[in-house]
Amino acid sequence: MENSHIEWTSHTYNPWTGCxxxxxxxxxxxxxxxxxxRRGRNTWGLGxxxxxxxxxxxxxxxxxxxxxxxxxxxxxxxxxxxxVFDDHLSxxxxxxxxxxxxxxxxxxxxxxxxxxxxxxFSKFLPADWGEGYPNVCLIVSTERQEEADLxxxxxxxxxxxxxxxxxxxxxxxxxxxxxxxxxxxxxxGGESTQGKGKARPMEPEWARKIRDLCxxxxxxxxxxxxxxxxxxxxxxxxxxxxxxxxxxxxxxxxKKKNGHLLDGKxxxxxxxGKPISPTDLAAANSLTDPERxxxxxxxxxxxxxxxxxxxVGAALKVIRDDRLYRADHPSFEDFCRDExxxxxTHANRQIIAxxxxxxxxxxxxxxxxxxxxxxxxxxxxxxxxxxxLKRVEQRRRAWGEVLQRAKExxxxxxxxxxxxxxxxxxxxxxxSKKGEADDGAEPTPGTEIDPEPASPxxxxxxxxxxxxxxxxxxxxxxxxxxxxxxEARKAPTLAAAKKTAPKRSRENTMRKTPPVEDPVExxxxx
Numbered sequence: 001m002e003n004s005h006i007e008w009t010s011h012t013y014n015p016w017t018g019c020x021x022x023x024x025x026x027x028x029x030x031x032x033x034x035x036x037x038r039r040g041r042n043t044w045g046l047g048x049x050x051x052x053x054x055x056x057x058x059x060x061x062x063x064x065x066x067x068x069x070x071x072x073x074x075x076x077x078x079x080x081x082x083x084v085f086d087d088h089l090s091x092x093x094x095x096x097x098x099x100x101x102x103x104x105x106x107x108x109x110x111x112x113x114x115x116x117x118x119x120x121f122s123k124f125l126p127a128d129w130g131e132g133y134p135n136v137c138l139i140v141s142t143e144r145q146e147e148a149d150l151x152x153x154x155x156x157x158x159x160x161x162x163x164x165x166x167x168x169x170x171x172x173x174x175x176x177x178x179x180x181x182x183x184x185x186x187x188x189g190g191e192s193t194q195g196k197g198k199a200r201p202m203e204p205e206w207a208r209k210i211r212d213l214c215x216x217x218x219x220x221x222x223x224x225x226x227x228x229x230x231x232x233x234x235x236x237x238x239x240x241x242x243x244x245x246x247x248x249x250x251x252x253x254x255k256k257k258n259g260h261l262l263d264g265k266x267x268x269x270x271x272x273g274k275p276i277s278p279t280d281l282a283a284a285n286s287l288t289d290p291e292r293x294x295x296x297x298x299x300x301x302x303x304x305x306x307x308x309x310x311x312v313g314a315a316l317k318v319i320r321d322d323r324l325y326r327a328d329h330p331s332f333e334d335f336c337r338d339e340x341x342x343x344x345t346h347a348n349r350q351i352i353a354x355x356x357x358x359x360x361x362x363x364x365x366x367x368x369x370x371x372x373x374x375x376x377x378x379x380x381x382x383x384x385x386x387x388x389l390k391r392v393e394q395r396r397r398a399w400g401e402v403l404q405r406a407k408e409x410x411x412x413x414x415x416x417x418x419x420x421x422x423x424x425x426x427x428x429x430x431x432s433k434k435g436e437a438d439d440g441a442e443p444t445p446g447t448e449i450d451p452e453p454a455s456p457x458x459x460x461x462x463x464x465x466x467x468x469x470x471x472x473x474x475x476x477x478x479x480x481x482x483x484x485x486x487e488a489r490k491a492p493t494l495a496a497a498k499k500t501a502p503k504r505s506r507e508n509t510m511r512k513t514p515p516v517e518d519p520v521e522x523x524x525x526x
Contacts, residue, residue: 004077006077006080007225008075008112008268008270009076011059011063011074011075011077012076012077012078013056013059013060013077013078014078014081015078016051016053018035018044018048018049018051018088019031019081019082020048022116024143024147025141025143028200029044032044046088050090050091057098060109061102063109067109068108068276071276072275073272073275075273077114078099078103078113083115085115085123086120087117096126103133104291107284110135110137110162111137113137114141115140115141116142118154128290129159130159131160132159132160135161136161136162137161137162137164138160138163139164139185140154140164142167143168143171144172145173145175148165148174152179152183156179162184164185165179168188168189168191171202173203173205174209174210175209176213180214184220184271185220185222186214186219186220187222189202189225189226189227190202190207191227191228192225192228199228202227220271221267222269222270223268224260306379309353309380310353310354310357310383311354313349313352313353313354313357314351314354314358316347317351317354352387355387356384356386356387359392359396360386360396382412385417385418385421386421388421388425389425394424405420
């Protein structure tokens with residue numbers, strides 16, 4: 001939720017909802033009342049099912065950009081309607097992975113992660129946690145001395161950039177003197193009525209004791225609220241009495257009326273909200289050692305996959321050109337669909353890329369010709385624009401220019417390759433504007449059709465395309481057409497080709513039209 005109503009955070013982020021009560025502080029849980037009572041969801045308890053909240057997943061990224069633009073870090077409570085360290089079986093590991101990935105990728109947000117289950121830190125903190133993420137504050141929630149002594153040591157034993165304590169609802173006196181030096185933030189608050197639950201009063205001295213201890217040790221102290229009970233009489237309040245003496249101890253009101261003043265003062269300190277420095281901006285794009293290790297490992301896999309793409313394309317070319325599929329499949333298209341689950345268009349793209357890759361590989365093997373780079377296209381997107389060029393020497397010249405610009409600082413990308421290709425052959429711009437090759441597949445090198453219909457390249461393209469059609473067994477009498485076009489290729493123009501090309505018999509090219517008989521007149525019935 002953007003601009004949360006919870007006083008000590010700016011936003012709340014719930015990747016999933018639901019929890020199970022574990023101690024007295026959970027008795028009147030506001031989150032259970034909101035989710036199961038008011039919204040009718042079955043997300044609470046051991047028998048409930050935790051619910052993924054897809055609609056919130058993009059929120060942190062938007063808040064991160066807003067914080068970056070403002071120059072000030074922003075606080076995010078994660079998760080206000082769940083416990084991140086809940087070990088319920090319905091919480092999927094991919095949810096947790098996505099959560100920690102989001103935290104890593106939004107470095108200008110300070111995540112406040114509350115739990116009553118610090119015993120699960122070692123189980124559910126991410127593998128690259130190390131000494132703690134720099135933008136995460138682990139906060140343990142406690143309500144009495146018993147829970148404090150059980151949970152706080154587990155918090156302090158866990159490495160973290162920030163460690164905090166949420167003492168809400170405060171249900172008894174707590175001595176934090178043994179832990180205060182290792183804590184970075186303390187939140188205190190009284191309980192408010194939720195649904196049918198009755199809030200329990202908080203003694204003022206309990207809050208004062210924690211406040212004074214924080215002040216003595218210079219620790220940020222945040223007094224959130226009195227809750228439903230206060231010592232101050234207000235109009236419309238409900239009185240509760242000391243049964244023995246009849247003395248009025250507390251007045252019950254709505255928590256907003258009771259406010260958040262402790263001895264007449266506001267206490268809302270916290271260690272967050274720092275300005276974003278140039279160092280922070282630089283660090284946001286730097287990699288931790290575990291991240292760099294993952295980057296190196298996965299980049300090697302990707303590059304190996306790209307090489308495999310070109311090898312597959314070369315193999316497909318052999319299968320297609322030599323019709324090695326013919327014993328089991330009637331056509332190359334059927335082979336691609338039945339064996340590989342690919343369209344013929346997709347297979348031809350791989351073939352195109354492999355042919356270009358092979359051409360440039362010969363160039364790269366000669367260091368002088370490659371400009372000293374010896375680098376080949378890394379993927380199909382970089383190879384395909386080169387296939388638009390008609391001649392091998394054009395492709396090599398284009399790739400050499402691409403590498404030179406990359407050496408001078410340009411990004412080696414498909415966009416750069418396409419830009420250079422269009423500079424070498426400006427006529428391709430006209431073809432692009434006409435929207436040719438609507439299916440996104442470029443013609444295989446050697447089968448390109450020149451836009452000038454009378455050029456030899458036009459006829460060459462037709463011949464090669466007809467050969468492909470013959471391999472796919474989709475045309476008849478293809479051999480006759482190829483023979484005629486091979487003769488026509490010797491002529492400088494199509495007009496001359498028509499004069500020199502042998503004529504095909506009409507029987508081979510046209511279906512004779514049967515003679516039209518005279519209509520028969522049918523006499524009317526008598």
